[in-house]
Amino acid sequence: xxxxxxxxxxxxxxxxxxxxxxxxxxxxxxxxxxxxxxxxxxxxxxxxxxxxxxxxxxxxxxxxxxxxxxxxxxxxxxxxxxxxxxxxxxxxxxxxxxxxxxxxxxxxxxxxxxxxxxxxxxxxxxxxxxxxxxxxxxxxxxxxxxxxxxxxxxxxxxxxxxxxxxxxxxxxxxxxxxxxxxxxxxxxxxxxxxxxxxxxxxxxxxxxxxxxxxxxxxxxxxxxxxxxxxxxxxxxxxxxxxxxxxxxxxxxxxxxxxxxxxxxxxxxxxxxxxxxxxxxxxxxxxxxxxxxx
Amino acid sequence: xxxxxxxxxxxxxxxxxxxxxxxxxxxxxxxxxxxxxxxxxxxxxxxxxxxxxxxxxxxxxxxxxxxxxxxxxxxxxxxxxxxxxxxxxxxxxxxxxxxxxxxxxxxxxxxxxxxxxxxxxxxxxxxxxxxxxxxxxxxxxxxxxxxxxxxxxxxxxxxxxxxxxxxxxxxxxxxxxxxxxxxxxxxxxxxxxxxxxxxxxxxxxxxxxxxxxxxxxxxxxxxxxxxxxxxxxxxxxxxxxxxxxxxxxxxxxxxxxxxxxxxxxxxxxxxxxxxxxxxxxxxxxxxxxxxxx
Numbered sequence: 191x192x193x194x195x196x197x198x199x200x201x202x203x204x205x206x207x208x209x210x211x212x213x214x215x216x217x218x219x220x221x222x223x224x225x226x227x228x229x230x231x232x233x234x235x236x237x238x239x240x241x242x243x244x245x246x247x248x249x250x251x252x253x254x255x256x257x258x259x260x261x262x263x264x265x266x267x268x269x270x271x272x273x274x275x276x277x278x279x280x281x282x283x284x285x286x287x288x289x290x291x292x293x294x295x296x297x298x299x300x301x302x303x304x305x306x307x308x309x310x311x312x313x314x315x316x317x318x319x320x321x322x323x324x325x326x327x328x329x330x331x332x333x334x335x336x337x338x339x340x341x342x343x344x345x346x347x348x349x350x351x352x353x354x355x356x357x358x359x360x361x362x363x364x365x366x367x368x369x370x371x372x373x374x375x376x377x378x379x380x381x382x383x384x385x386x387x388x389x390x391x392x393x394x395x396x397x398x399x400x401x402x403x404x405x406x407x408x409x410x411x412x413x414x415x416x417x418x419x420x421x422x423x424x425x426x427x428x429x430x431x432x433x434x435x436x437x438x439x440x441x442x443x444x445x446x447x448x449x450x451x452x453x454x455x456x457x458x459x460x461x462x463x464x465x466x467x468x469x470x471x472x473x474x475x476x477x478x479x480x481x482x483x
Numbered sequence: 484x485x486x487x488x489x490x491x492x493x494x495x496x497x498x499x500x501x502x503x504x505x506x507x508x509x510x511x512x513x514x515x516x517x518x519x520x521x522x523x524x525x526x527x528x529x530x531x532x533x534x535x536x537x538x539x540x541x542x543x544x545x546x547x548x549x550x551x552x553x554x555x556x557x558x559x560x561x562x563x564x565x566x567x568x569x570x571x572x573x574x575x576x577x578x579x580x581x582x583x584x585x586x587x588x589x590x591x592x593x594x595x596x597x598x599x600x601x602x603x604x605x606x607x608x609x610x611x612x613x614x615x616x617x618x619x620x621x622x623x624x625x626x627x628x629x630x631x632x633x634x635x636x637x638x639x640x641x642x643x644x645x646x647x648x649x650x651x652x653x654x655x656x657x658x659x660x661x662x663x664x665x666x667x668x669x670x671x672x673x674x675x676x677x678x679x680x681x682x683x684x685x686x687x688x689x690x691x692x693x694x695x696x697x698x699x700x701x702x703x704x705x706x707x708x709x710x711x712x713x714x715x716x717x718x719x720x721x722x723x724x725x726x727x728x729x730x731x732x733x734x735x736x737x738x739x740x741x742x743x744x745x746x747x748x749x750x751x752x753x754x755x756x757x758x759x760x761x762x763x764x765x766x767x768x769x770x771x772x773x774x775x776x
Contacts, residue, residue, distance in 0.1 A: 198538075198698075199698070199699065200697070200698030200699030200700075200703055200743065201699050201703060201741075204698075204699070223635065224707070224711070225563070225564060225635055225636065226533060226559075226560040226561075226563040226564060226694060226695065227531040227532060227533035227560045227561050227563065227564045227566065227624075227626065228531065228532045228533065229529070229530070229531050229564055229566075229628060230529070230530050230531070230532055231528065231529050232525075232528040232529070232530065233528065234528060235524065235525040235526070235527060235528040236522065236523070236524050236525070237522070237523050237525065238520040238521065238522050238523070239520060239521045239523055239570060239572065239605060239606055239625060240519060240520035240521065240572070240606050241572035241573070241574045241606045241607065241608050241621070241623055242574065242608045243574040243575070243576050243608050243610045243621060244610075245491075245576060245610045245611075245612050247612075266519075267519040267520045268519075268520050270518070270519040270520065271518060271519060271520045271522055273520065273522075277532060279532065279533070279534035279623050280534070281534045281535065281536040281574075281621045281623070282536070283536050283538060283576070283619055312532060313532055313533050313534045313623070314534065315534050315535045315536050315621075317536045317537075317538045317619075318538075319538045319540075319619070326576055326610075326612070326619070328534070328536060328574045328608075328621035328623075330534055330572050330574070330606070330621075330623035331520075332532060332625070333520065335522065342516065342518055343518065401519060402519065404493070405492070405493030405497075406492065406493030406494050406497070407493075410493055410494060414517070418517070448494075450493065
């Protein structure tokens with residue numbers, strides 16, 4: 191079945207669509223109440239709150255799809271402040287002509303990523319616009335800050351070590367390859383970073399700044415950190431990208447420093463904590479290729 | 484200036500756009516930190532959380548624009564659970580070709596509506612897609628629930644009075660008129676409903692169910708309330724729409740019962756509380772035409 195403007199009318203077709211796809215896969219007692227807003231009882235009154243819209247084209251790509259992406263992206267933003275991601279909202283903008291089978295595949299992907307990241311989707315919204323069958327998703331998220339943790343760019347100071355959790359550019363190179371019809375085996379790195387962050391915080395690593403390296407790449411993020419903390423960041427001469435992405439970048443004249451990722455982070459810690467931090471990151475599934483840069 | 488794909492790259496043009504339009508108008512100490520997620524210290528740990536995407540076409544219409552709409556819609560969803568709206572996120576999806584002057588006008592409108600509703604925009608995101616110069620906005624919101632209040636559809640019971648805060652269909656009729664090029668003086672009713680709700684709650688009215696009557700109209704909302712509470716709702720023979728909207732509906736063969744609004748609510752209370760509730764609503768600017776139906 192294809193999405194039509196009637197699915198956005200707010201009438202029976204809207205409620206059928208919500209029931210048959212979103213309620214079915216995201217089901218939890220809060221969402222199932224289907225009220226105008228979800229009522230949440232938190233275990234703390236200090237929270238992190240973030241929002242992100244996902245407009246990736248193509249919607250399905252090697253290593254993931256917009257569904258996995260929209261969960262990981264928002265979960266990672268919460269983690270970067272040291273929060274425990276907990277509740278997500280999902281706002282869908284569907285273009286007319288979208289196959290409901292595709293939408294269901296995306297919803298399933300969201301469900302799996304949400305389970306992996308330990309979050310629940312508790313609020314949702316669905317709109318339909320004219321178009322060519324694409325889909326855009328906004329996810330906003332709430333994370334709990336139990337302790338008096340302050341992870342922010344401005345805490346970076348002179349002499350800090352800068353560590354990345356893995357090679358740069360895989361997501362960006364994967365999307366570009368798909369869009370340009372280039373055949374290779376580059377996969378998106380799209381992943382929730384709960385495990386890496388938990389290992390660091392549970393081991394009392396005093397992380398100064400932490401950012402997920404998405405749109406704009408490492409260069410943009412390091413610029414933001416340097417500017418917020420009035421420091422200057424120098425990179426050592428390391429291989430930032432893996433072999434495949436490096437050769438992809440060489441052919442197209444791209445710089446891995448500016449390539450986006452969806453499951454990589456960069457952090458700053460005092461130099462004395464750098465080695466322990468690196469070892470902890472390397473023990474995590476999504477941090478095996480971590481390096482001090 | 485027109486929005487181009489470079490404004491969505493995550494690089495300098497993105498940060499300039501954010502700085503010159505969003506930071507300028509939404510400025511507050513939380514947003515200004517420009518971190519991946521906003522850290523919020525709440526005065527309670529019971530909150531309401533909601534999300535809504537706005538895709539209205541045309542973007543500017545008599546009585547408002549997408550900016551006022553996206554603030555009011557999310558604020559009203561929080562109010563409907565008895566929460567005090569406090570923090571909003573704003574996720575912008577901009578189509579290439581959008582005039583930045585239009586975007587700034589929308590941002591200003593958001594700022595004014597946020598001030599009227601007493602909320603701050605503390606998190607944001609901007610993406611760019613191909614298109615014809617339109618804009619879509621997602622707003623998610625957090626409201627505080629200080630008391631042990633339970634306003635939900637399922638609390639409606641037999642014998643309850645059903646009260647609406649004003650005439651139905653003005654927003655929908657206004658948008659349809661704009662889209663069809665029909666000249667009349669129908670204006671959108673787009674408004675934040677803080678004042679009506681505050682008057683009721685401060686006077687200890689035990690509101691059973693409360694919903695803002697948006698997409699799908701009163702019929703859809705009453706159906707949801709009836710279904711959640713296993714009741715049957717009968718409407719008395721009252722004029723649901725004002726004179727202008729009634730004649731607009733008559734000409735086009737539309738039913739005000741199914742017409743959307745953006746600044747109207749419907750609620751249920753015990754019959755004994757109905758008259759006091761109605762009087763309180765009528766003293767509010769956006770509730771002057773309230774009636775028991």
